[in-house]
Amino acid sequence: MKYVARANRIKNILSTANIGASVKIQGWVRSRRDSKGGFSFLDISDGSCVAGIQVIADRSLPNYDSEVKHLTTGCSVEIEGNLQKSPGTKQQVEVLAKRINVIGWVDNPTAYPLQKKRHSLEFLREIAHLRARTRTFGAVSRIRNSLSNATHNFFQSRGFLYIHTPIITPSDCEGAGELFRVTAIELDNVPKNSNGEVDFRQDFFGRPVFLTVSGQLYAEAYASALTNVYTFGPTFRADNSNTPRHLAEFWMVEPEMAFCDLEGDMDLAESYVKHLFRSVLEDCTEDIEFLERLTPETKIIEPLTRFIDSEFERISYTEAVKLLEQSHQPFEVPVKWGTNLQSEHERFLCEKYFGKPIFIFNYPKQIKPFYMRVNEDNKTVAAMDLLIPRIGEIIGGSQREERLDVLQERMRELNIDPRDYWWYIDLRRFGSVPHSGFGLGFDRVVQFVSGMRNIRDVIPFPRTPNSAEL
Amino acid sequence: MKYVARANRIKNILSTANIGASVKIQGWVRSRRDSKGGFSFLDISDGSCVAGIQVIADRSLPNYDSEVKHLTTGCSVEIEGNLQKSPGTKQQVEVLAKRINVIGWVDNPTAYPLQKKRHSLEFLREIAHLRARTRTFGAVSRIRNSLSNATHNFFQSRGFLYIHTPIITPSDCEGAGELFRVTAIELDNVPKNSNGEVDFRQDFFGRPVFLTVSGQLYAEAYASALTNVYTFGPTFRADNSNTPRHLAEFWMVEPEMAFCDLEGDMDLAESYVKHLFRSVLEDCTEDIEFLERLTPETKIIEPLTRFIDSEFERISYTEAVKLLEQSHQPFEVPVKWGTNLQSEHERFLCEKYFGKPIFIFNYPKQIKPFYMRVNEDNKTVAAMDLLIPRIGEIIGGSQREERLDVLQERMRELNIDPRDYWWYIDLRRFGSVPHSGFGLGFDRVVQFVSGMRNIRDVIPFPRTPNSAEL
Numbered sequence: 001m002k003y004v005a006r007a008n009r010i011k012n013i014l015s016t017a018n019i020g021a022s023v024k025i026q027g028w029v030r031s032r033r034d035s036k037g038g039f040s041f042l043d044i045s046d047g048s049c050v051a052g053i054q055v056i057a058d059r060s061l062p063n064y065d066s067e068v069k070h071l072t073t074g075c076s077v078e079i080e081g082n083l084q085k086s087p088g089t090k091q092q093v094e095v096l097a098k099r100i101n102v103i104g105w106v107d108n109p110t111a112y113p114l115q116k117k118r119h120s121l122e123f124l125r126e127i128a129h130l131r132a133r134t135r136t137f138g139a140v141s142r143i144r145n146s147l148s149n150a151t152h153n154f155f156q157s158r159g160f161l162y163i164h165t166p167i168i169t170p171s172d173c174e175g176a177g178e179l180f181r182v183t184a185i186e187l188d189n190v191p192k193n194s195n196g197e198v199d200f201r202q203d204f205f206g207r208p209v210f211l212t213v214s215g216q217l218y219a220e221a222y223a224s225a226l227t228n229v230y231t232f233g234p235t236f237r238a239d240n241s242n243t244p245r246h247l248a249e250f251w252m253v254e255p256e257m258a259f260c261d262l263e264g265d266m267d268l269a270e271s272y273v274k275h276l277f278r279s280v281l282e283d284c285t286e287d288i289e290f291l292e293r294l295t296p297e298t299k300i301i302e303p304l305t306r307f308i309d310s311e312f313e314r315i316s317y318t319e320a321v322k323l324l325e326q327s328h329q330p331f332e333v334p335v336k337w338g339t340n341l342q343s344e345h346e347r348f349l350c351e352k353y354f355g356k357p358i359f360i361f362n363y364p365k366q367i368k369p370f371y372m373r374v375n376e377d378n379k380t381v382a383a384m385d386l387l388i389p390r391i392g393e394i395i396g397g398s399q400r401e402e403r404l405d406v407l408q409e410r411m412r413e414l415n416i417d418p419r420d421y422w423w424y425i426d427l428r429r430f431g432s433v434p435h436s437g438f439g440l441g442f443d444r445v446v447q448f449v450s451g452m453r454n455i456r457d458v459i460p461f462p463r464t465p466n467s468a469e470l
Numbered sequence: 471m472k473y474v475a476r477a478n479r480i481k482n483i484l485s486t487a488n489i490g491a492s493v494k495i496q497g498w499v500r501s502r503r504d505s506k507g508g509f510s511f512l513d514i515s516d517g518s519c520v521a522g523i524q525v526i527a528d529r530s531l532p533n534y535d536s537e538v539k540h541l542t543t544g545c546s547v548e549i550e551g552n553l554q555k556s557p558g559t560k561q562q563v564e565v566l567a568k569r570i571n572v573i574g575w576v577d578n579p580t581a582y583p584l585q586k587k588r589h590s591l592e593f594l595r596e597i598a599h600l601r602a603r604t605r606t607f608g609a610v611s612r613i614r615n616s617l618s619n620a621t622h623n624f625f626q627s628r629g630f631l632y633i634h635t636p637i638i639t640p641s642d643c644e645g646a647g648e649l650f651r652v653t654a655i656e657l658d659n660v661p662k663n664s665n666g667e668v669d670f671r672q673d674f675f676g677r678p679v680f681l682t683v684s685g686q687l688y689a690e691a692y693a694s695a696l697t698n699v700y701t702f703g704p705t706f707r708a709d710n711s712n713t714p715r716h717l718a719e720f721w722m723v724e725p726e727m728a729f730c731d732l733e734g735d736m737d738l739a740e741s742y743v744k745h746l747f748r749s750v751l752e753d754c755t756e757d758i759e760f761l762e763r764l765t766p767e768t769k770i771i772e773p774l775t776r777f778i779d780s781e782f783e784r785i786s787y788t789e790a791v792k793l794l795e796q797s798h799q800p801f802e803v804p805v806k807w808g809t810n811l812q813s814e815h816e817r818f819l820c821e822k823y824f825g826k827p828i829f830i831f832n833y834p835k836q837i838k839p840f841y842m843r844v845n846e847d848n849k850t851v852a853a854m855d856l857l858i859p860r861i862g863e864i865i866g867g868s869q870r871e872e873r874l875d876v877l878q879e880r881m882r883e884l885n886i887d888p889r890d891y892w893w894y895i896d897l898r899r900f901g902s903v904p905h906s907g908f909g910l911g912f913d914r915v916v917q918f919v920s921g922m923r924n925i926r927d928v929i930p931f932p933r934t935p936n937s938a939e940l
Contacts, residue, residue: 078729165931192658
C-alpha cells in the first residue's frame with residue numbers, strides 16, 4: 001500500500017475522464033444510495049477536489065450484501081473498477097466497481113458528527129479534527145494551499161530569499177500588540193531575585209522572551225545583506241479580541257527590500273496581491289465556485305477578476321481624511337486628521353467610494369511606530385495600508401527609517417530604550433540603505449478568496465481567547 | 471527607487487555577461503583596492519551570489535577623490551556603468567563605473583565588526599544581524615532558501631496540500647521532548663485557585679498551553695480527509711541540550727499520507743531527500759563549491775552526488791543490532807536489543823558499514839510512542855529513522871496505529887489519559903485508514919548540504935539555552 005500516485009486521485013480521474021480505464025480509488029464515503037435494481041450508488045471523496053466520484057456497486061460484488069449495503073457516510077474504502085460514461089449530468093464519468101474493500105467502518109453511524117445534511121460553521125468549529133472532510137473545509141484547505149504556493153512562487157521567481165525569522169524573541173517589535181510570554185519556568189514556583197522580582201536568569205533563555213508579533217526587524221537585517229527577502233510564518237497577538245477578524249495565532253508574509261522606497265513597496269504589494277488572486281482563480285476555480293454557491297450573497301469571482309484587471313487606488317491619508325470629511329456620511333466616530341481611521345471610514349472609502357482595493361499612505365507620525373521613515377513634512381511617515389472590500393486591511397507596510405540620527409531621535413521621543421535595539425540601530429551605522437517592506441495577513445486573504453465570514457474557518461485549528469481545545 | 475528588477479542583480483549580470491550593456495548595481499562594498507594609475511577596484515556584493523562584481527572607478531568620476539577613495543567595507547552604493555570584458559581570470563566581466571552614488575557610509579570603519587579578514591564562526595554568531603553579509607552566511611542563506619523551495623515544489627507537484635498546524639497547542643505529542651509554556655499570565659502575580667494550584671482558567675486560553683513539538687497529530691486529522699498533506703513550520707524543544715546538533719527552535723517538514731504503509735513512507739522519504747539534494751546541487755552549485763573550499767576536510771558535493779544516484783539502505787532494527795554485535799567495535803555503550811541505538815552505533819552503521827544514507831525500521835515497541843503501529847510480532851512498531859553520514863538522524867517517521875482497540879490498549883499501557891486525545895481517537899472511530907508520515911529536521915539538512923558543523927550557523931537567529939539575545 002504505497003502512497004497514492006497522482007493518477008489515482010479523484011481530481012485527476014475526473015479531469016482526464018478516460019472512458020474504459022481501470023482505476024483504483026482510495027477515499028471516504030460521502031453517501032450511499034440504493035437503487036431498486038439491486039445496485040447502489042456511492043459518492044466517494046479523497047479530498048483532491050470538491051466533487052466526489054460516483055461509484056456503481058452491484059450484486060456481482062461478493063461483499064455487496066454483507067458490506068457494501070452497510071456503508072455509511074465517513075467509511076473509508078478502496079475501490080477498483082472501470083471508468084464509464086455517466087448518464088447523469090453532474091459528471092462525465094463514473095466508476096463501475098469490480099472490487100470494494102472496506103478499510104474502516106464508522107463506529108456507530110448515528111454518532112458520527114458529519115451527516116449528509118448541512119452543518120453550521122459554529123458546530124463544525126467544535127469538531128475541527130473532522131471538518132476538513134466537508135466540501136466546504138476541503139475547498140478552504142485547497143485555497144489556502146494554493147495561496148501559500150502562489151506566495152512562494154511569486155517571491156522565488158523574483159529572486160527573493162525565503163528566511164526563517166525567529167518565533168521566540170526578546171523584542172516586541174514596538175507594541176504591535178499584546179505579547180504571549182514563552183517560559184520554561186514552573187508557574188507554581190516562579191523564582192524571584194533578592195528584590196522580589198521574577199528572576200528570568202533562571203529561565204531557559206536567561207531572559208524574558210515572547211512569541212513574535214512580526215519578523216520585520218529581523219527581515220531588515222537580512223535585507224541589509226541579501227537585498228530582497230521574505231518571511232512566511234506564524235505570528236501571535238495576545239489581544240483579547242473576540243472578533244471574526246482576529247486570531248491569536250495567524251500567518252503573515254513579510255517581504256523586505258533594500259534600495260526600495262514606499263512607492264516600490266506599494267508596487268510590489270499590488271503585484272503580489274494580484275498574483276495571488278490570479279493564481280488561486282486558476283488553481284481553485286471549482287472550489288471558489290462551490291463556496292460562492294454556498295453563500296450567493298457574497299460575490300467572490302467577480303471582484304477577484306475585477307481587482308486583477310484594475311489598478312489599485314493610491315491616496316494619501318490626508319486626501320482620505322478630506323474625502324471622508326466631504327462625504328457627509330453619518331460616521332459614529334468623527335474623522336479627524338491625526339487619529340486612526342476607523343473601520344467604518346475605511347469601509348466607506350474602499351467599498352463605497354472607490355469600490356476596489358486602495359492603498360492609503362503617509363500616515364501621521366504620532367499614530368505610527370518608531371521605525372517608519374519620517375517624511376519631509378516632519379508630520380507624516382512613509383507608511384501604507386492596503387484595504388480590500390469586505391475584509392478591510394490585508395497589508396500594512398512602510399519605508400523604514402534608514403537615517404541613524406532620525407531613528408535615534410524618534411526612539412527618544414517615544415521613550416524606547418536604544419539598548420533593546422542595539423543591533424537594529426547597527427544596521428543604520430553600517431552601510432544603511434533606504435528599504436521598505438510590508439506584512440500581509442495571510443488568513444485574511446484566505447478569508448477574502450474563500451468568502452468565509454469568520455477567520456476561524458480559514459485556518460485548521462484556530463486559536464482565540466479561551467479556545468485552544470484541540 | 472523601485473524594488474530591484476531581476477535583471478539588475480549581480481548574479482544575473484555575471485551569468486548573462488552581456489559585454490557593453492549598461493547596468494545599475496545596488497549593493498555593499500566588500501573591499502576597495504586603489505591602483506597607482508589613479509583608479510580603484512571595488513568588489514560589490516548584493517547577496518544574490520557568492521561572487522561580488524568588480525567595479526573600476528577612476529578619476530573621471532566627479533566624486534572619485536571626495537568619496538570613492540574613502541569607501542570602506544560595508545558601505546552601501548548604487549553604481550551605474552558598462553560591462554566590459556575582465557582582464558582577470560576570476561570573472562568574465564567587470565563594470566566600468568560612470569556614476570557611483572554612496573548611499574550609506576560606515577560610521578567609524580574601524581568599529582565595523584566585519585573586516586576583510588576571515589572571522590570565526592563563534593564571533594559571527596554574536597553579530598547575527600550582520601553575518602548574512604559574509605560570503606559564508608550568504609551562501610548558507612541561499613542554500614536554506616533553495617531547500618525550502620525544493621520542499622514545496624516536491625510536495626506540490628505530488629498533490630500534497632500544505633497545511634498550517636497550530637504552534638500553540640494543549641497537546642504534548644506524547645513526550646517528544648520538554649515543552650515551552652505559552653502564557654499571558656504575569657509571572658510576578660500568578661493566579662491560584664482555592665487549592666493553591668495555578669489557575670489556568672484565568673490565562674488567555676483558559677487552560678495550559680505549550681509550543682508545539684510536532685504537527686503530526688493535527689496532520690493526521692487532515693490526512694484523514696485530504697489524503698496527502700504536509701506541514702513546514704517551526705517546532706520547539708525546551709531540552710537543555712547545548713550541542714552543535716540541537717536548537718530550541720527549529721523547522722520541521724512533516725508529510726502525512728493516508729492509505730500508506732511504512733514502505734510507502736520510506737519510499738516518499740527517499741524520493742524527497744533525493745529531490746532536495748538534486749535541486750540544491752543545481753540551484754546553489756557555486757554556494758556549495760564555495761563552502762566546500764572553506765573546509766576542504768568536509769566533502770559535500772561528492773557524497774551529495776553519490777547519494778542521489780544510489781539506493782538508500784533499509785535494514786530493520788533487529789538486523790542493525792545483529793550487525794553491531796558482529797562488528798566487534800569498541801562501543802562505549804553496549805548494543806542490546808530493546809534499547810535505543812546510540813549515536814556511535816548509528817554512525818558506525820551509516821558512515822562505516824554502509825557509507826550512505828540508511829533507514830532503520832521496526833523499532834522495539836517499548837522505546838517508541840503510543841501512536842506508532844504495532845507490528846504482527848507484537849514486539850516492534852512500524853517506525854523508521856533515516857540516518858545520513860556526518861549528521862545522523864534527519865528523519866523520524868512511522869506508520870500510525872489506525873486500529874482503535876490497539877491504540878487504546880497502547881494508551882492504557884503507557885498511562886496516557888484518553889480524554890487528552892479524544893479527537894485523535896475519533897479519527898480511528900470514523901473511517902480509519904492505514905496512514906504514515908515522518909518529520910524531517912530541516913536545519914539538519916541545511917547543515918549537511920552547507921557543511922556547517924554547528925546547527926546554530928544554518929538558521930538566521932538561533933535559539934539555544936541561555937541564548938536569545940537578538
